[in-house]
Amino acid sequence: MMQEGNQKDFFTLGLYVHVPFCSSTCDFCAFYQERPSKKKIESYFLGLKKELAGLILDRPLDTVFIGGGTPGLLKADELDLLCGLILDHGLREGVEWTIELAPNEVTVEKLKVLKKNGVNRLSLGVQTFDSQLMNALGRKHGPEKVFKAYDLIRNMNFESVNLDLIFGIPHQSLSLWESDMQQAVELAPHHLSTYCLTFEEDTAMYYRLAKGELSIDPEREAEFYERAWAYLPEKGYTQYEVSNYALEGYACKHNLNTWKMNEWIGIGPSASSQYQNKRWKNPSNLEKWIIGVDAGFSQSDYEEFKRLSNTDLAEDAVLFGLRMNQGINLNAIGERFQISNKYFDDLSHFFEMLSNEGLANYSNDMISLTSEGRIRADAIATEIPVQEEHRA
Numbered sequence: 001m002m003q004e005g006n007q008k009d010f011f012t013l014g015l016y017v018h019v020p021f022c023s024s025t026c027d028f029c030a031f032y033q034e035r036p037s038k039k040k041i042e043s044y045f046l047g048l049k050k051e052l053a054g055l056i057l058d059r060p061l062d063t064v065f066i067g068g069g070t071p072g073l074l075k076a077d078e079l080d081l082l083c084g085l086i087l088d089h090g091l092r093e094g095v096e097w098t099i100e101l102a103p104n105e106v107t108v109e110k111l112k113v114l115k116k117n118g119v120n121r122l123s124l125g126v127q128t129f130d131s132q133l134m135n136a137l138g139r140k141h142g143p144e145k146v147f148k149a150y151d152l153i154r155n156m157n158f159e160s161v162n163l164d165l166i167f168g169i170p171h172q173s174l175s176l177w178e179s180d181m182q183q184a185v186e187l188a189p190h191h192l193s194t195y196c197l198t199f200e201e202d203t204a205m206y207y208r209l210a211k212g213e214l215s216i217d218p219e220r221e222a223e224f225y226e227r228a229w230a231y232l233p234e235k236g237y238t239q240y241e242v243s244n245y246a247l248e249g250y251a252c253k254h255n256l257n258t259w260k261m262n263e264w265i266g267i268g269p270s271a272s273s274q275y276q277n278k279r280w281k282n283p284s285n286l287e288k289w290i291i292g293v294d295a296g297f298s299q300s301d302y303e304e305f306k307r308l309s310n311t312d313l314a315e316d317a318v319l320f321g322l323r324m325n326q327g328i329n330l331n332a333i334g335e336r337f338q339i340s341n342k343y344f345d346d347l348s349h350f351f352e353m354l355s356n357e358g359l360a361n362y363s364n365d366m367i368s369l370t371s372e373g374r375i376r377a378d379a380i381a382t383e384i385p386v387q388e389e390h391r392a
């Protein structure tokens with residue numbers, strides 16, 4: 001069995017920095033975000049400095065991800081400051097360093113600052129190239145902004161560029177979805193993320209759904225998924241997770257680190273961490289977060305806090321691992337998290353059953369979902385056996 005101390009040698013470590021500001025709220029968005037003001041941004045940076053200064057890590061960072069909110073809403077000098085704070089912590093050579101940008105906020109000045117500091121992966125929130133669908137999402141940019149921002153980014157020669165697309169938008173036909181994918185592929189990014197629109201509570205879209213102005217059609221959603229799973233690999237983008245595709249060598253290491261249940265630290269309001277067998281979430285509120293940072297967070301200051309047993313980690317490694325096309329190696333998970341023989345057998349029987357139903361491929365301890373299984377991934381997730389101590 002792998003000992004706890006040795007595990008660190010192969011765990012990668014990620015840093016996530018949450019920038020919680022958005023100038024307006026997209027109609028589908030349920031994320032915590034705030035309207036920016038000079039005072040709020042100043043307070044945010046004071047909090048960031050303190051939170052990052054108090055961070056003591058046991059090894060260099062393998063990945064950094066600046067997300068939001070809208071990180072691109074920060075000015076060039078603020079981005080420079082943010083990058084400087086991150087650079088004060090050890091970054092491993094070859095670090096993957098991503099920032100999310102919305103097309104409206106991309107400028108040459110900001111890109112130069114990011115490049116100078118070592119950011120090497122840009123993730124551009126396209127969502128759709130169709131103006132009407134863009135309006136339906138409550139987004140403020142049109143396709144011409146996307147093309148302009150993309151040109152600026154590519155001219156700066158960042159190592160990797162991702163485009164985010166959304167499907168399942170009300171009134172989006174399959175041919176419009178194909179057209180979005182085709183236009184994205186023509187831009188030749190290194191990576192594509194494709195998300196199914198969800199109707200989260202307390203969003204403008206949810207209220208329109210509740211009023212009967214919009215409807216959900218799960219079968220239509222499945223068709224959108226399947227169209228992407230067929231189309232993008234044909235164009236050279238290998239699918240490596242339910243929603244993610246990449247040219248060879250460009251899978252997102254930061255996300256893989258999370259799905260493999262390694263370790264990550266989240267900085268900023270609402271950011272989550274998993275480190276040294278604990279998982280916690282910072283308050284989703286700028287003021288509460290600053291109070292916590294100033295006082296030094298105690299468990300009760302966090303929005304969520306949990307000590308993680310090997311059991312917790314093993315269950316999540318199975319759950320998230322199945323979202324990846326490569327699937328999971330049951331023996332490796334068993335060894336890494338020292339799961340009981342009884343639980344190993346329960347999992348093994350469950351996956352044999354899925355295999356018999358055509359929902360999973362199960363051979364040589366490797367288990368992955370078939371296309372049919374991936375369509376039903378959420379339902380399967382609720383059926384995965386849990387260990388004895390977690391049964392209700």
Ligand code: SF4
Nearest residue numbers: 022025026029068069
């Ligand atoms: S930009 Fe992102 S975080 Fe901000 S409102 Fe839109 S979807 Fe939400």
